[in-house]
Amino acid sequence: MAESPSEPTRILIVDDDTSVRDVIAVLLGEEGYAVTAVSSAEAALDAARLSEFSLVISDVRMPGKDGFWLLDRIRELHPDTAVIMLTAFGDTEAAVECLRNGAADYLLKPPKVTDLIRAIERALGRRRLELARQRYRRSLENRVREKTAELSRTLGDLQATYSQTLWSLVAALDAREHETSDHSQRVVRYTLAVAKRLGLAEKELPDIGRGALLHDIGKIGVPDAILLKPAKLTPAEWAEMRKHPQIGFNILQSVEFLDVPAQIVLCHQERYDGGGYPRSLAGDAIPIGARIFAIADCFDAMTSDRPYRKGGTVDAARAEIARYSGTQFDPRCADAFLSMSPDELADLARTTQARPI
Known part of the structure; x- marks a missing residue:
């Protein structure tokens, strides 16, 4: 001194x-x-x-x-x-x-x-x-500690702004399809719950959650006449509809912090047996986030009301997922999903404000 x-x-x-x-x-x-x-x-x-x-x-x-x-x-x-x-x-x-x-x-x-x-x-x-x-x-x-703390606060604020922007964008997309934003929040919650059951690292969860949230962003490029058509799509219209994973990937790939979510968006219509699109990937070649999301999205679609039909029961949806385990769905992901009880799934399905991811 x-x-x-x-x-x-x-x-x-x-x-x-x-x-x-x-x-x-x-x-x-x-x-x-x-x-x-x-x-x-x-x-x-x-x-x-x-x-x-x-x-x-x-x-x-x-x-x-x-x-x-x-x-x-x-x-x-x-x-x-x-x-x-x-x-x-x-x-x-x-x-x-x-x-x-x-x-x-x-x-x-x-x-x-x-x-x-x-x-x-x-x-x-x-x-x-x-x-x-x-x-x-x-x-x-x-000074370094002060600047680091200041930078951390700034990055936290920026992260929150990014997340809020993503949620607002998805809410607008859901509204375009006459959906509610509850659909997007539910599939994110289902996807993250399965990811945790699989023991994925905590640091991987935000990217997987963003991939689930943004899965249909490519539908921005699908004409309303096709996207909102109440009748069965023609083969030509289906060809247009099937472009939305690639469109979504093209939109997100230039944003560095959305690199992993972009891959999930690109692959969310792939099937475990290779029968999906756009690249006919199979097995572990499909990103784990996309394999998990496929189950979450299917479950939500089967249990949610639509203008043209009433949503099915949780038991029926679980049986359908078990039936297509190994073909449409990754068996390990399906087992993780099915390990959740109907009560746990009901808790996830309830409309609550999802946390920004």
Whole structure:
């Protein structure tokens, strides 16, 4: 921690030689430093617990715990404190070890006044620089955290806007076909419930839900005369109607975050046995989201009222799905769907506001 500009720099002197300790203390006091002097490594550590020192000047060779021990403790407990070691003449090996263990500098005993002052200024200068770096790093980390949080909030708002836009678009499509938006919400809920039963990863669910929601977006390109025709479609009209998965894919593929939903839209009319369209895919070649959706859509179609017929029972629809398991439907997806009880399906079918996905 940086000291206040109005306070003198605090230095701790550690030496069992009273004369050396006193001379250095007097000298540094005259230079304007606040000096504390102790005679052992243990006493130095006690002093460092009570006061914060910018610099410790310690002898290497002392009775009991030596300067190496003190250096290790200071670096561990007070990493912002600089340490200068005092070594005997010719003790080069000790000096090198001190530097290797984190000392800022070393001086031969008894130190020359000019050498001592220069060493102190260098050590304190490096300490100030390191503290400034730490402050800058903390400031930068705080700014990064703030910007990350801000970006997360922005992305969350954007995601909510995207989702609301998609729901509004699908509601408009449902209205065009004289459907209610309940149909779209139900198939999304059925699809996600099956996906969870299959144990798909949580991160996959939003894309699968969007694929189910947007499955019929390609019908934008189907003429009303065909889409809303109350009578049976001619072969030519069916050919036009069967283009809607490709049209939907073409609409969505340029939107990066809708890449996976676009694949589900393209494949939602495929059959597990390869008898579907537009590409006659079979088995696992069909995206899992499309395989799940096929069951959800079929179930909703069979149990919902239409202008020309009354919706069937849940039991009848479940029996139909079981009957076509392995041909129209992926058996694993069908089993997952059929593992839900009629009461669970009824709960999913109830009209509630679907969460944005």
